[in-house]
Amino acid sequence: MVPRPLLLAVALVPLLFSPAHPTPQDPALEAQFGEIADSLMCQCGCNKMLSICDMQGCHSATPMRAEIKEKLAAGQSKETILAGFVDRYGLIVLSAPPATGFHLSAWIMPFVALAVGAWIAKKVLGSWKRQTVRSDARAPDANISAEQQARIERDLRDFEA
Amino acid sequence: MNHLGNFSLMAIFVLAAYAVAASLLGARKGRPGLVVSAERSILACAALSTAAVFSLVTLLFRSDFRFEYVANYSNRDLPTFYRIAALWAGNDGSLLFWSWLLIVFSAAAVLINRKQNRELMPYVVATLGVIILFFTYMNYWVCNPFEQLAVVTASGAHQVFAPADGRGLNPLLQHPIMVIHPPILYTGYVSFAIPFAFCVAALLSRQLGAEWITSTRRWTLFAWFFLGTGVILGGRWAYVELGWGGYWAWDPVENASLMPWLTATAYLHSVMIQERKGMLKVWNVSLVITTYLLCILGTYLTRSGIVSSVHAFAESDFAKIFLAFIIVAAAFCAWLVISRLPLLKSDNELDSLASRESSFLFNNLLFLAACFAVLWGTLFPVFSEAIQGERVSVGPPFFNKINVPIGLLLLFLTGVGPLLAWRKSSLDSLRRNFLWPAASGLVTGGVLLAFGMRHFYATVCYMLSVFVVATIVQEFHKGTVARRLHRGGNYLSALVDLTLVNTRRYGGYVVHLGMVLIFIGIAGSAFNVDRQADLLPGDSLSVGDYSVKLLRIEDGKTPNYDWVATVLEVRKNGELLGEYDPQKHFYRASEQPTSEVRRYSTFREDLYLVFSGMTEEDKATVQVYLNPLVRWVWIGGIVMFLGTIVIMVPNKRELKLVRQREAEARMREEKALRDEVA
Numbered sequence: 113m114v115p116r117p118l119l120l121a122v123a124l125v126p127l128l129f130s131p132a133h134p135t136p137q138d139p140a141l142e143a144q145f146g147e148i149a150d151s152l153m154c155q156c157g158c159n160k161m162l163s164i165c166d167m168q169g170c171h172s173a174t175p176m177r178a179e180i181k182e183k184l185a186a187g188q189s190k191e192t193i194l195a196g197f198v199d200r201y202g203l204i205v206l207s208a209p210p211a212t213g214f215h216l217s218a219w220i221m222p223f224v225a226l227a228v229g230a231w232i233a234k235k236v237l238g239s240w241k242r243q244t245v246r247s248d249a250r251a252p253d254a255n256i257s258a259e260q261q262a263r264i265e266r267d268l269r270d271f272e273a
Numbered sequence: 274m275n276h277l278g279n280f281s282l283m284a285i286f287v288l289a290a291y292a293v294a295a296s297l298l299g300a301r302k303g304r305p306g307l308v309v310s311a312e313r314s315i316l317a318c319a320a321l322s323t324a325a326v327f328s329l330v331t332l333l334f335r336s337d338f339r340f341e342y343v344a345n346y347s348n349r350d351l352p353t354f355y356r357i358a359a360l361w362a363g364n365d366g367s368l369l370f371w372s373w374l375l376i377v378f379s380a381a382a383v384l385i386n387r388k389q390n391r392e393l394m395p396y397v398v399a400t401l402g403v404i405i406l407f408f409t410y411m412n413y414w415v416c417n418p419f420e421q422l423a424v425v426t427a428s429g430a431h432q433v434f435a436p437a438d439g440r441g442l443n444p445l446l447q448h449p450i451m452v453i454h455p456p457i458l459y460t461g462y463v464s465f466a467i468p469f470a471f472c473v474a475a476l477l478s479r480q481l482g483a484e485w486i487t488s489t490r491r492w493t494l495f496a497w498f499f500l501g502t503g504v505i506l507g508g509r510w511a512y513v514e515l516g517w518g519g520y521w522a523w524d525p526v527e528n529a530s531l532m533p534w535l536t537a538t539a540y541l542h543s544v545m546i547q548e549r550k551g552m553l554k555v556w557n558v559s560l561v562i563t564t565y566l567l568c569i570l571g572t573y574l575t576r577s578g579i580v581s582s583v584h585a586f587a588e589s590d591f592a593k594i595f596l597a598f599i600i601v602a603a604a605f606c607a608w609l610v611i612s613r614l615p616l617l618k619s620d621n622e623l624d625s626l627a628s629r630e631s632s633f634l635f636n637n638l639l640f641l642a643a644c645f646a647v648l649w650g651t652l653f654p655v656f657s658e659a660i661q662g663e664r665v666s667v668g669p670p671f672f673n674k675i676n677v678p679i680g681l682l683l684l685f686l687t688g689v690g691p692l693l694a695w696r697k698s699s700l701d702s703l704r705r706n707f708l709w710p711a712a713s714g715l716v717t718g719g720v721l722l723a724f725g726m727r728h729f730y731a732t733v734c735y736m737l738s739v740f741v742v743a744t745i746v747q748e749f750h751k752g753t754v755a756r757r758l759h760r761g762g763n764y765l766s767a768l769v770d771l772t773l774v775n776t777r778r779y780g781g782y783v784v785h786l787g788m789v790l791i792f793i794g795i796a797g798s799a800f801n802v803d804r805q806a807d808l809l810p811g812d813s814l815s816v817g818d819y820s821v822k823l824l825r826i827e828d829g830k831t832p833n834y835d836w837v838a839t840v841l842e843v844r845k846n847g848e849l850l851g852e853y854d855p856q857k858h859f860y861r862a863s864e865q866p867t868s869e870v871r872r873y874s875t876f877r878e879d880l881y882l883v884f885s886g887m888t889e890e891d892k893a894t895v896q897v898y899l900n901p902l903v904r905w906v907w908i909g910g911i912v913m914f915l916g917t918i919v920i921m922v923p924n925k926r927e928l929k930l931v932r933q934r935e936a937e938a939r940m941r942e943e944k945a946l947r948d949e950v951a
Contacts, residue, residue: 153666159524161668164517166868166896169886207668209653214661218653222646222675229638237631240552 141184148180148190152197153207161207281325282413288314293402300395308395312383319380322373329418333359339435342366342418348441348862350832359442361455364576365418372408374463382467390488396474404466407598415591441862450510461500462568467492469565472558476609481616486544497537498917504530505910516868516883518898523672528651529571532644536564539640542633554617562606569599632690639683646675677730684792687785688741691748714740734796738789745782776922783916790909797902807892817899819880820844826893834858839884839893843873855884879903
């Protein structure tokens with residue numbers, strides 16, 4: 113007998129229903145499934161990775177997950193499975209751009225920017241340092257004794273604490 | 274009410290235009306009367322904008338479905354609580370709400386500065402007036418929330434009609450956090466307009482001393498505080514409402530809020546160098562300008578739909594006008610900064626590379642690099658589509674790979690910065706300051722490795738977290754001991770006194786502590802596990818030490834939605850923890866389902882339960898996530914919140930200076946009076 117809540121659900125929540133999806137029981141296969149599901153985007157328009165699209169009965173995620181499980185069970189590698197999805201949907205199905213050709217720029221630009229920034233920062237610090245050396249040389253009180261210098265340093269430290 | 278709404282928008286447009294013209298003319302011709310009238314126009318705009326918001330809220334409360342916005346974002350059975358949220362549920366209403374906040378903050382800036390910054394105020398008013406003009410233009414002509422639904426009759430006339438009920442509010446927005454999260458986030462975004470206006474005013478008027486920075490430091494902190502709180506609340510909402518077990522998905526809306534927060538954080542550090550040493554003036558004006566432009570760019574990216582498809586741009590007037598505004602504003606600001614470069618000359622002097630100045634410079638570099646990586650990743654699909662003709666996705670794997678190393682370097686500098694003295698750190702002081710924190714971090718790494726932790730980034734993150742916490746504790750302890758030596762008293766009172774004497778410094782440390790806790794929580798996600806199973810009553814599944822058994826399935830109705838729940842018995846190592854009932858709601862008006870998750874939350878981990886739906890075999894699909902340390906993300910957010918409040922409390926030292934200046938001014942006045950009498 114089908115319980116009443118389920119009947120209500122059938123009547124009111126058709127979106128909730130989907131075919132049963134067996135979960136791979138082998139931990140190694142499960143880990144591989146997780147990796148592949150993290151590498152793909154669901155194509156239902158939710159803009160989420162396949163691993164986190166939580167719409168039950170999603171017309172995109174459900175068959176994609178079933179296909180991955182089938183192919184893993186048939187012994188296909190991660191690369192082959194991903195290539196199959198790219199052939200069908202294009203690069204948009206991958207959750208990150210491939211690190212080849214034009215798309216390599218997606219990966220390297222942030223580090224190029226960081227390297228350029230670091231180079232500029234180094235130059236700026238260098239110029240400040242040179243300026244300081246020049247102004248120290250011009251300073252009239254450059255000949256203060258070591259004792260006086262130590263006292264100034266100590267006072268400054270106390271002030272900042 | 275539409276007459277009131279539209280009339281108010283029109284009047285704001287006229288008054289804002291007057292404020293721009295009158296303030297600029299007043300400043301040029303030296304006529305303070307004109308400037309005051311411009312300021313009063315801004316105050317009048319605030320009253321009118323409040324009336325416009327009030328009229329839309331009234332229409333929502335009256336379920337007046339003649340109005341397209343009301344029909345699209347509410348329905349008769351929508352609880353009163355969520356009718357307010359409908360104000361920012363759609364583009365038109367949220368833009369009205371945005372404009373209202375902008376105008377109210379502008380009025381507040383005018384009122385606060387009635388007697389100060391008089392040279393800057395005409396330009397501040399003019400800048401804010403231009404921004405108000407733009408947003409009001411968009412609200413009246415491009416996305417007007419007071420549009421009525423109309424059909425064209427046989428005679429060609431437009432006849433207004435009202436559907437029997439509205440389409441309802443997006444169910445995902447029907448959550449208490451969604452009533453407070455958008456206003457808090459918008460407050461952050463919008464209030465960056467005030468420091469931006471002061472910065473532009475300083476550049477225009479060539480008054481580039483420390484005044485504009487002093488006047489806007491609190492505004493910047495206020496905006497940064499609200500933006501950060503909004504981001505954390507957004508993460509919390511995603512975690513408890515979206516049902517995928519996480520709190521941050523690197524989607525364009527989230528990225529849009531993170532970018533200005535990153536640049537503002539950079540500014541809050543670098544501004545200290547300008548205040549102390551008169552350095553980084555060009556850098557600081559650039560950061561203030563960039564932060565505000567990123568706020569505008571963020572709202573453009575999320576509203577125009579350009580991130581979903583570059584074709585949205587061609588189809589949308591909104592996208593074109595908004596982009597034009599951003600380009601014009603950016604070009605104007607760039608010209609302004611370049612033309613004022615000679616006035617922005619710094620006293621660029623650096624005593625040593627081992628100084629707080631240089632560590633701040635590198636921290637700024639990393640904040641900017643993180644911001645660039647987020648911007649680049651968010652926009653890359655648009656570039657790829659425009660250049661290659663093929664769209665790509667840029668999801669969490671990209672952002673995590675790029676930003677995790679940058680984040681860890683920032684965490685490292687969070688610990689290093691406070692240990693370096695301003696100007697110069699001697700080798701001896703470096704050794705003394707770094708010894709215990711570095712040893713604590715290394716010991717932590719050793720212990721974690723001994724206990725079998727092999728995740729590289731997580732291990733480094735925990736080592737650095739302990740290092741930073743040790744530096745913070747050391748700083749408080751050293752300061753407290755020194756205070757007790759000078760002033761006596763017990764340890765606790767000395768600690769409180771120390772904090773009150775320099776609220777910026779010690780409040781800053783508390784903020785750093787909050788940030789460390791957030792990093793600890795985020796690093797926990799490296800160890801997330803989840804299981805999904807299709808269960809019949811009596812079936813169980815286990816994750817880690819937990820077992821979850823389906824007891825029964827229940828259902829019910831509310832006026833707004835129908836619900837189905839799985840009642841689950843949760844045990845940990847065999848010990849009963851209780852019954853939890855994750856649910857599925859089905860909202861009738863919008864015909865959309867949502868997941869209502871249930872959590873068993875501890876300081877160590879969250880057991881996160883989701884009822885995903887029913888299978889064709891009448892089994893309940895239950896997803897169980899085990900998320901370690903996630904609670905520390907929220908605790909970290911609260912600690913950051915408290916730290917920012919400490920920073921905002923006026924310093925004892927500052928108060929003393931203010932009182933001293935007031936006393937000196939009184940003495941000068943008395944002396945002048947005596948001289949006059951004599």
